[in-house]
Amino acid sequence: MIELKKNKDFAGPNGPVVLAIMDGIGIGKNPESDFVLQSATPNLDWLREHALYTELRAHGVAVGLPDDGDMGNSEVGHNAIGCGRVFSQGASLVGKAIESGAMFASGSVWDELIRNVINKESTLHFIGLFSDGNVHSNLNHLEAMLRKAKGQGVKKARIHALIDGRDVPPTSALEYVERFETFLNEINADGSVDYCIASGGGRMNITMDRYNANWDMVRRGWDTHVKAEGRRFASMKEAIETFRKEKPGILDQDLPAFVIERNGAPVGPIVDGDSVIFFNFRGDRALEITKAFEADELTEFDRGPKPDVLYAGMMQYDGDLGVPEHYLVTPPAIDRTMSEYLSNAGIKQLAISETQKFGHMTYFFNGNNSGKFPTETWVEIPSDSCPFEEAPRMKADEITDAVVQAIESGEYQFIRLNYPNGDMVGHTGDVNAVKVAVEAVDQGVGRIIEALKKTGGILVCSADHGNADDMCELDKKTGKLVLDDEGKFKPKTAHSLNPVPAIIYDPSGEAHASLADVPNPGIANLAATCISLLGFEPPEDYVPSLVKVG
Ligand SMILES: O=C(O)[C@H](O)COP(=O)(O)O
Ligand SMILES: [Mn+2]
Ligand SMILES: [Mn+2]
Structure with missing residues (x-):
C-alpha cells in the first residue's frame, strides 16, 4: 500500500484544506481582452495582496502537451493537479x-x-x-x-x-x-x-x-x-x-x-x-x-x-x-494519485462541483478513473439545462453553500471543488455574461474564506487553465484586437495560454506557511502543496510543494 509520511513539524490544520479550482480563470496579458480583470473581484484582489500568491503555468509541456503552443484544458489540468506529476497526455x-x-x-x-x-x-x-x-x-x-x-x-x-x-x-x-x-x-x-x-x-x-x-x-x-x-x-x-x-x-x-x-x-x-x-x-x-x-x-x-x-x-x-x-x-499510466494517498492516510475527502465539471473533480482528478477511494465522498449539483450565458452564475452559489456546510460540519480534512463559470461561460464568447460568471466565483471564494476563518483550515485557490482572461481575438502580428466592420471586437471562445493564480491563505497562520523557491512552477505543484498543508511529506516523485510549512 502506498503511504504518506507525517511531517514532524506540522500535524495539519484544525480545519480542512480547501482546494478551489476556478475553471478557466487565468491571468490575462491584454487588459482589453481580460474579463477577469474587468470583473469586480474584491475577494481575489484582497487575497492577491494578503495571502501567499504566485503564478503557475497551465499549458503546453507543463501539463504534458506536445508543445507550448498548446493551450491547457480541463483534462490535462485536473490530471496534473490531482496526480502531482506531469504525464505525456493523449495529444x-x-x-x-x-x-x-x-x-x-x-x-x-x-x-x-x-x-x-x-x-x-x-x-x-x-x-x-x-x-x-x-x-x-x-x-x-x-x-x-x-x-x-x-x-x-x-x-x-x-x-x-x-x-x-x-x-x-x-x-x-x-x-x-x-x-x-x-x-x-x-x-x-x-x-x-x-x-x-x-x-x-x-x-x-x-x-x-x-x-x-x-x-x-x-x-x-x-x-x-x-x-x-x-x-x-x-x-x-x-x-x-x-x-x-x-x-x-x-x-x-x-x-x-x-x-x-x-x-x-x-x-x-x-x-x-x-x-x-x-x-x-x-x-x-x-x-x-x-x-x-x-x-x-x-x-x-x-x-x-x-x-x-x-x-x-x-x-x-x-x-x-x-x-x-x-x-x-494506451493512455498515460496515471497512478498513485493524491486521492489514493490521502485515502490510505485516512483523510476524509469531499469532491464537489456541478454536473458540467463533476467528472473533472472526480474522474479527471483521479487520473481518468471513475472509481472512488474509500475515504472519498462525491457530490454533484445538477447543472442548468439552459445556455450558460443565460444563467452565468450557474450553480456557484449552491456549490458554495455545500462547501461552507462541509467546512462547518468538521467532517472532512480535504475538500476539493470546481467553479465552472469562468470556463463554461467563457466558451460562449458572451463577455457581459462572463463578468457575472467571474463575480459569482469571487463571491463564492469570499464565503469560503469567512467559513475557514471561523473553523480554522487553509484555502488553496487556483485554476486548471485560462479562458475568461482572454476573451477577444487578437491579431497575431500586432497583438491588437481584431475588429469587425462595425468596429466591434471578435469574441474568442477557446482557452487561453495564460498562467493561472495560486493563492494559499491560512487565516489562523497555524501552518506557518511561506512560499518555497520552486523554479518554473506549474499546476502539478498543487498536489504536493495540498499534501504538505495537510501535515504530510509529499511523495518524493511528486513535483514539489509551493510552500514550506511548520
Ligand atoms: O470540452 C470542452 O468543453 C472544451 O473542449 C474544453 O473545455 P474543458 O477542457 O474546460 O472541459
Ligand atoms: Mn477547465
Ligand atoms: Mn473549457
Whole structure:
C-alpha cells in the first residue's frame, strides 16, 4: 500500500484544506481582452495582496502537451493537479504512436479494424472532433489514419465530422473543411478509393455530451451518423453556409446536424460489418457515444436496431471501467494519485462541483478513473439545462453553500471543488455574461474564506487553465484586437495560454506557511502543496510543494 509520511513539524490544520479550482480563470496579458480583470473581484484582489500568491503555468509541456503552443484544458489540468506529476497526455501519445508506427503494428486493434473491412468489403468510419484544437482530437491524426488505410487497401471510408469552434476560433469551420477537402481530393485522385464526409454537426449540438448532462445530444448524433437521418446536403460546406445564412451569428459549436447525400441517398450510414473509430483521444465527451455503440442494452435513448460493427476509441477513456473495449493508443499510466494517498492516510475527502465539471473533480482528478477511494465522498449539483450565458452564475452559489456546510460540519480534512463559470461561460464568447460568471466565483471564494476563518483550515485557490482572461481575438502580428466592420471586437471562445493564480491563505497562520523557491512552477505543484498543508511529506516523485510549512 502506498503511504504518506507525517511531517514532524506540522500535524495539519484544525480545519480542512480547501482546494478551489476556478475553471478557466487565468491571468490575462491584454487588459482589453481580460474579463477577469474587468470583473469586480474584491475577494481575489484582497487575497492577491494578503495571502501567499504566485503564478503557475497551465499549458503546453507543463501539463504534458506536445508543445507550448498548446493551450491547457480541463483534462490535462485536473490530471496534473490531482496526480502531482506531469504525464505525456493523449495529444502527445497519439502523435507519437502515429509517427513511430506503433499504432499500426501487426496484431494491433488498428490491424483488426482494417482486416474487418477488407474481409467484409465494408466501410471504415471515423467519428470525431473536426479541428486541430488538440484538446479532444487533432485533424492531423485523422489524415494520417486515412493515408495508412489507403496504403493497406481500404476502399471505402466515411468521416462523421463534429464541428468545433470551441477549442479553435468560433467560426473557423470552413477553414478546416477547405483543408480537408483538399486532402480528400488528393487521396481520391487515382480513383482507387472512395473517401468522403458523410455526416456531422456542431459539437455542442450532437454526439459530444459529457457526464450524462444531456443524452438527447447523443441521440441526435446517433440518428445522424448511424441512421443517416436528418437534413441532407451535397457537401459539408453547403450545410455550414446554409445554416449560417438561416441563423446569422450562430457559433460553429451550435450548428445543426447534417447528412451528406449522393444520387439521392445518404453516403455513409453505419451498417452491419463496418468498422468505426471514434478518433477523439479525450474521454469525457467520448464515453456516452461509446456506450451507445458498445452497450447491449441502452436505456438512455432508443437506438433502433444496433448495427453489428467493430468499434474502437482512439484511447482507453476510463481505466476503471475498461471502456472502450478496443482502443488504438494506451493512455498515460496515471497512478498513485493524491486521492489514493490521502485515502490510505485516512483523510476524509469531499469532491464537489456541478454536473458540467463533476467528472473533472472526480474522474479527471483521479487520473481518468471513475472509481472512488474509500475515504472519498462525491457530490454533484445538477447543472442548468439552459445556455450558460443565460444563467452565468450557474450553480456557484449552491456549490458554495455545500462547501461552507462541509467546512462547518468538521467532517472532512480535504475538500476539493470546481467553479465552472469562468470556463463554461467563457466558451460562449458572451463577455457581459462572463463578468457575472467571474463575480459569482469571487463571491463564492469570499464565503469560503469567512467559513475557514471561523473553523480554522487553509484555502488553496487556483485554476486548471485560462479562458475568461482572454476573451477577444487578437491579431497575431500586432497583438491588437481584431475588429469587425462595425468596429466591434471578435469574441474568442477557446482557452487561453495564460498562467493561472495560486493563492494559499491560512487565516489562523497555524501552518506557518511561506512560499518555497520552486523554479518554473506549474499546476502539478498543487498536489504536493495540498499534501504538505495537510501535515504530510509529499511523495518524493511528486513535483514539489509551493510552500514550506511548520
Ligand atoms: O470540452 C470542452 O468543453 C472544451 O473542449 C474544453 O473545455 P474543458 O477542457 O474546460 O472541459
Ligand atoms: Mn477547465
Ligand atoms: Mn473549457
